Amino acid sequence: MGFPLIRPRRLRSSAALRDLVRETTLTPNRLILPLFFHAAIKEPRPVDTMPGVSQLPVKLAAEVAKNLAGRGIGGVILFGLPATKDPRGDSGLDPDGPVPRAVAAMKAAAPSLIVMTDVCVDEYTDHGHCGVLRTLPNGVVEVDNDATIDILARMAIVHARAGADIVAPSDMMDGRVGRIRRALDESQLENTAILSYAVKYASAFYGPFRDAADCAPKFGDRAGYQMDPGNAREALREAALDESEGADMLMVKPALPYLDVLREVRNHTTLPLAAYNVSGEYAMLHAAAAAGMLDLDRSIMEVLTSIRRAGADFILTYHATRAAELLGA
């Protein structure tokens, strides 16, 4: 018998065979598009650092929802840019704020489109941190965990009452999932699910998002609450904690620099698992493609496939609409 005996190339010899044996597939219904609703603009306002992404006026919410549902995209996650900001993020609790209004309009226009909301105060605080601040006796200013989770629970109720299917706390405070679950249940909102940003790293890849959502911290950084990029065991601890506090789904964020962590969490939880392909990951592909360095469409599909292969059931990604087009939806 000649060599080689075993020829893996046999199954790569036609597109139909490759389709038949592909282990990881991508479909638009596993993609969630992040959207930024601005309380004080009348027309879409492009985000300079994110080609193809705009802040949107709330009046467009219904139209956008119908369009996305028509493309077969699974859902959206909403971020808010309020008219006013203060140290406590009070505008985030306003039932007439951009997120609750957009949620209601989208669910009315396209009931089958899953609407998630980002629950965090950084979009609403004037200092841009993900919680309320306090000064310790030694003069250090820190984000006050326990005061913040009360505010997050109230924000989750506002979003859920507006009709959000899923609330997604992204703040990385300790104990917030349990606090939010209890608050929702006490408000007869027991069917609102929680997608916890359980494993969220202090990452440089959020850079463009902070333009899009106008929420860069005015001083310091987020290393006191978001995770250290060197830690993977800690990810399992965070995931297990949020699961025990009642999270319905977990998320790892960012995606590409943390695919190992995504796989590790996948192997340790039975909950549905999401990954957030963040703003910097999106901008990176667009910048490289604009410079003629790589093919944008092919790299989008490869990146999204790699995130699914690493263990994500669904992906939050700014590439959602383009990917859906490429998938022929």
Ligand code: PBG
């Ligand atoms: C916090 C939040 C951030 C992102 C999602 N939720 C920013 C941060 O933690 O600094 C980043 C998403 C992205 O970069 O695409 N509300």
